[in-house]
Amino acid sequence: MPEIPETIEEAGVWLRSGRVTAAVLVEAFLARIEATQTSVAAFITVTADSARSAATRLDDELRRDLDRGPLHGIPIGIKDLLATEDAPTTANSRVLDPAWGDRPDATVVHRLRAAGAIPLGKLAMHEFGNGWPDPATGFAIARNPWDLGRTPGGSSTGVAAAVAAGLVLGGVGSDTGGSIRGPAHCCGITGIKPTRGRVSLEGCVPLSPSLDTIGPMARTSYDCAVLLQAMAGPDPLDPSSSTVPVPEMASTLDRPLEGLRVGVPVRAFYDAPDLDAEVRRAVEVAVATIGEAGATLVDIDLPHVEEATAAVTVILRSEAYAYHERDLRARFSAFGRICGGQMLMGAFYSGPDLLLARRTQSAITSIWHRTMSGVDAAVVPALPTVAPAFEGYDLDSTVGSSPRMGVFNLTGLPTLAVPCGMSTAGLPIGMQIVANPFDEPTAFRVGAAFQRQTDWHLRRSPIMEGWQHA
């Protein structure tokens, strides 16, 4: 196999120097995908023909000095809840009407293609972005490239697994309660849940429309910044998309952290009893590294996490139930056992429960936004443990949203997940860098500064390491 770049930034240099072509990249990644479909199983559908055609066209453009920017010729993957004109959309479910995906590209996919990115296919996920890997859905289950006996995290399982296995250079996930950041944590990659409204939801199968957020996943802060740059912006097809101007996402990545105030909410996010000591230690060391890089560390309080977790759970379950109510009633058996059971929880919350959840959301959002306005960013752990094993997982525990992640969907704050350590068992650990509304560049800046000081984001999974010797 030819030598292949490992980041979007590196690939951009190689493509422009003529060291590699988009066609070579596409063929190499397609071969890796085929070689791992029975192990990592990241893809539901591979769109080889359209990827090859796009690569030929984009190589020809580069030869004629027509350069679309940093994503020109970059192979990516798309979570299989976004519509693509060259493949069906399943949301990993037998329930979704196949006709749903018989349409043009989702806005975000359209924008990425226009920026020169080359989708290689549709990536595995939890059914409708909900629950836990479930063989009853009939789809292959993506596995963690660091340990095939463990989940890549959910629900953007395939994107995280594909990036960590070196099957794509980046991808598009969605995050309703941690579905980008949890998989990033589990697979040792970078991913951002942007500010609510920053990215159009048009063409995305909804889970909880008021909490759903689409965002990029890749190896580095820079790579996520250039992906988000292409994806972001208002969309007349999505009334919930924001008209707040899109800044240059990568413009401040090289700046040092001097002058930045970074909050550390110890009481609510670090002292929680469920947080594994190894995870806490890794994030604490990362915070110290950010301080050594020049940021001023500040104690802050982001209170009411328990109530915020309740609110995001009630909203998510209620909205998901509203969307699927008819199918749950008419053909429950078509759902997977896990997703179907979780969707039913929405039936146990009432209209007043949802209104109280909205009241709580409003109050906590006000308090947290005020606290965050006093700092430039905050750093908190992501998941409380490393990636769980498939075997022995307690399904009864999947009642609520993850307490350290869904709260940022509730409050709309942009949150970047960045690898910050490894467990003694050799599994990745991530942290979250939270920024103020619509200030994703500061999250990327802190992430990039941390990634200049450390190499956690460049560690190779055993699957990726294997490509070096292939």
Add this chain to the structure above:
Amino acid sequence: MSDTKRPTARAVVDAVLARERIEVDEEIRDRLARQLPAMDAFRQSLRVPIPLPDPERDPGS
């Protein structure tokens, strides 16, 4: 309501699913019944209004 008169979690699950006219098997009904206390805890934690700090009267809040 005394504990002896409180409906069991499984009875609550059965009643809700009957109201919603959704047919599911015993395993899922039992799982929902086990999860019901956690769902109730979420519901209860939303009952108490969260006080908002007043920056005009307490600038340090």
